[in-house]
Amino acid sequence: MVATSLSPLAPAGFPDLPAIPGVKLHTVTLGIRYKGRPDVLLAELEPGTQVAGVFTTSTTASAAVRWGREALKGGTGRAFFVNAGNSVAFTGKAGEKFVADKVEAAAKALGCNKTEIFTASTGVIGEPTTANRITDALPDLLANDAGWLDAAKAIMTTDTFPKGASATTTIHGAKVTIAGFAKGSGMIEPNMATMLGFIFTDAAVPHAVLQSLLADCTNRSFNAITVDSDTSTSDTVLLAATGKAGNAAVTGIDDPALTGFKTALEDVMRDLAHQVVRDGEGASKFITVNVTGAISEAEAKITAKAIANSPLVKTAIAGEDANWGRIVMAVGKCGVQADPNKLTVSIGGIVLAKNGERVADYDEAPVAAHIKGQYIDIDVDLGFGDGTATVWTCDLTHGYISINADYRS
Amino acid sequence: MVATSLSPLAPAGFPDLPAIPGVKLHTVTLGIRYKGRPDVLLAELEPGTQVAGVFTTSTTASAAVRWGREALKGGTGRAFFVNAGNSVAFTGKAGEKFVADKVEAAAKALGCNKTEIFTASTGVIGEPTTANRITDALPDLLANDAGWLDAAKAIMTTDTFPKGASATTTIHGAKVTIAGFAKGSGMIEPNMATMLGFIFTDAAVPHAVLQSLLADCTNRSFNAITVDSDTSTSDTVLLAATGKAGNAAVTGIDDPALTGFKTALEDVMRDLAHQVVRDGEGASKFITVNVTGAISEAEAKITAKAIANSPLVKTAIAGEDANWGRIVMAVGKCGVQADPNKLTVSIGGIVLAKNGERVADYDEAPVAAHIKGQYIDIDVDLGFGDGTATVWTCDLTHGYISINADYRS
Incomplete structure (x- = not known):
């Protein structure tokens, strides 16, 4: 069992919780x-x-x-x-x-x-x-x-x-x-x-x-x-x-x-x-994946989960690399209705890619600044319907490997 | 881009390939x-x-x-x-x-x-x-x-x-x-x-x-x-x-x-x-996952993929830990027809678990010896039908994180 130090994403302390009668x-x-x-x-x-x-x-x-x-x-x-x-x-x-x-x-x-x-x-x-x-x-x-x-x-x-x-x-x-x-x-x-x-x-x-x-x-x-x-x-x-x-x-x-x-x-x-x-094992970043424009809520959630579970997306964020191509990859692999030409991808609220390609005036600097923070927002619009879903995850770091290659859980 | 050294699982050399007329x-x-x-x-x-x-x-x-x-x-x-x-x-x-x-x-x-x-x-x-x-x-x-x-x-x-x-x-x-x-x-x-x-x-x-x-x-x-x-x-x-x-x-x-x-x-x-x-990124072990007894070939493959893709199974093997409970977990999560009481799990050809629990005379030593090698065999029999599938994968190591947190691919 490895000694695990406090997650860098831990809240300041345990909250003061009220008694519940009964x-x-x-x-x-x-x-x-x-x-x-x-x-x-x-x-x-x-x-x-x-x-x-x-x-x-x-x-x-x-x-x-x-x-x-x-x-x-x-x-x-x-x-x-x-x-x-x-x-x-x-x-x-x-x-x-x-x-x-x-x-x-x-x-x-x-x-x-x-x-x-x-x-x-x-x-x-x-x-x-x-x-x-x-x-x-x-x-x-x-x-x-x-x-x-x-x-x-x-x-x-x-x-x-x-x-x-x-x-x-x-x-x-x-x-x-x-x-x-x-x-x-x-x-x-x-x-x-x-x-x-x-x-x-x-x-x-x-x-x-x-x-x-x-x-x-x-x-x-x-x-x-x-x-x-x-x-x-x-x-x-x-x-x-x-x-x-x-x-x-x-x-x-x-x-x-x-x-x-x-x-x-x-x-x-x-x-x-x-x-x-x-408190995700090894987590250094808290990631919010918000998917809109899916043909259903179910497909939105499948897409958000595919992004949130992609080892390549999670390691890119661990490495503070605004590698949005991996987000496109994750959308593409998960089998939901998607079309590169309708897809919009944003990181930290900044649109990086739409209409099937990187935006013309793409400036990586503000995105790179966002991704150095602890809270990362990924927004993907599929451009089809009203289905939306939000999924939360963390990045994939050396800490995860250390904890799980040694700890029998 | 990280400098990647030769995979420990690399073949001895490039084979001598014959010319193909045309x-x-x-x-x-x-x-x-x-x-x-x-x-x-x-x-x-x-x-x-x-x-x-x-x-x-x-x-x-x-x-x-x-x-x-x-x-x-x-x-x-x-x-x-x-x-x-x-x-x-x-x-x-x-x-x-x-x-x-x-x-x-x-x-x-x-x-x-x-x-x-x-x-x-x-x-x-x-x-x-x-x-x-x-x-x-x-x-x-x-x-x-x-x-x-x-x-x-x-x-x-x-x-x-x-x-x-x-x-x-x-x-x-x-x-x-x-x-x-x-x-x-x-x-x-x-x-x-x-x-x-x-x-x-x-x-x-x-x-x-x-x-x-x-x-x-x-x-x-x-x-x-x-x-x-x-x-x-x-x-x-x-x-x-x-x-x-x-x-x-x-x-x-x-x-x-x-x-x-x-x-x-x-x-x-x-x-x-x-x-x-x-040549899997960061790979140190070559893993063969063989699933039998599924109700169909498709369900056998889903099960084998669930095991082969489980970060917890892959990190356990990286850590040379015969943590077969994670294999049971992966079978359970993937939605195929399964029943703990019909499941048989083997590592390196040694049956570890069957009839819903660890085998009575379980001896971890030979399994631990197998898992220290470079070639790991996982066999799972679901106990239902004739569906079989084999999937090959590698372990999940620090090398994968290093390569993907830095390299823009």
Whole structure:
């Protein structure tokens, strides 16, 4: 395992997150793989808390993910029970027992149904282990109330900083609060969720509505980032609504009373997703790829992902080289409807190429200046329709190679 | 541009290639971008030479590729006219004029139709230029007969060694010879062809049959390799059959007389494709990914490509880490029909994981020994059907980052 220093794109510090009535955080330090910080988390939820979740689409998903999909059918949850250091993915019956043992122990301790316990595990794939150390520590864990910072630290692996975000809004005039945390740094091209994200609100929102909101916001947050195009077997984002805010009932996903909540939720999720990119393994630049003019939103996203995942685009930016030809290449390879003569490519808001060639008066100097910064904007207009998408990624540097040629994740 | 040292996977030397009756090679050294070696090639073909070609599927294909697709309709060719240092891709009217000027000058010099001149250009994308220096040098070029080695060198860019291969076989008892060369090192996930490949034979094979043979062999050679998942705008493979071998006529693609020729052609093309992988930017290991048990050949290839393109798999191998969990991850992310409980994963012929978990008596030592070698074999059986595919790739190292963060390609 390499020692990783703080990402140069890290925020100034962990944000000051408000308490969410109905949520109690607990952590414990077992040193299973990571030393000197908590590595097990249990987020305890008030009875009746509505839960929504999105999980990896991987066909080799972990036992924890498969359990989560089942448990979600009940719609309510009493705990999110997470451990870092071993994902226990692809460990057959051992992995199933690991999850079952965690679930059974937590359900017993909290006096609830097993389907109200959601679990997640993150770390190396394929190493069988038992849950004994974790379940034995459950009394200590429940006795140790923790803050957001410790909770966010407890789920980290190769992350170089803990990731948190919050927002407040109103529903039917009642103030509601949203706060959450996430982890993720490598094996990041979430396809339903990112590595791990946990979001809490005191809003009263029924499960079905909460699930729709989460899925929708995921598409423009965790599902719109990529570090290395590799989709984890453990991706999980869970959203808990305790109802303690006391807002009047909402009628459904289209209830105008939810407008502010939806925006606030998306803000929190996008903030967390951006923090995952900022902590992308080896990242030195935060890249925003904005695609417009596609024949559909889906094709816009395919194009943005093709640019964001192109090793040649990512290494050019790492080398501070405004090599826009590689952007054209990435558009061309991804199979969407495109025509060189309709394509417009901009970097840092400066149009470099349009109508099938470089602009006549192209001056590389301002583009070169932009690309020396930490925040790189790539805009591509395909010139066909109204489809748009934004995807966020980071550059591809020696740091990524160092981390992944040595670290077993 | 970084100085690139010889790939550790380079063959011992350039092979001794036989002459192909009906083919004359010419090169000239213009120093357009690369110094100290030829950078323009014209392969002159006997009148009546049948030509087949496969080109990139990129929607931002270069003007040379677009011209090649048109010219191919004629079925015959008198010259392959290639320059290295600038792909003249995405340069609008300037690119079209560049190709038209080359074609017109060569057709005039050789006294043939313009549609008998195939062109290719390789190098940086998006930098407009004129063909003047190249067309002015045409008399010198045609006066300078060159050997295979100079021809192979004339088309290189970031390649660290020239790539050639040959084979002999018979058609209807007549001895026929195949020889060719290729270039490619980065921006390699060909999708119809690789960067550039030129193959010649003295066999008498009509255009339509030749085209079918080329397309079929391409699927198991140039279209079965990847360095970095990035598809070039200039990929072109051309195959010329001069007919000088004097073999009796073949009746069609299924003519049994072509069996040996088909095998020999595929051998030459696979050899050249492997040399492209061996010269993959920064490569230190040659990786063979063999997928069996897929529900179709197409799904087998998708799976093999997902493994071969996974940055996490490629960096693990660079780090000589038998991190097979990343192989499971890559299978899971690619959307093919898969089930952890049916999956078998082997490295170096040693089964590591099956029935949804690591094998009970797993001993990492022999796998670790295999992975320290230069040739890595990954075998994955999906356990569903008869679909199989083999894909070749290289590892992902610091060298790739160094080359691509600095070199404008």
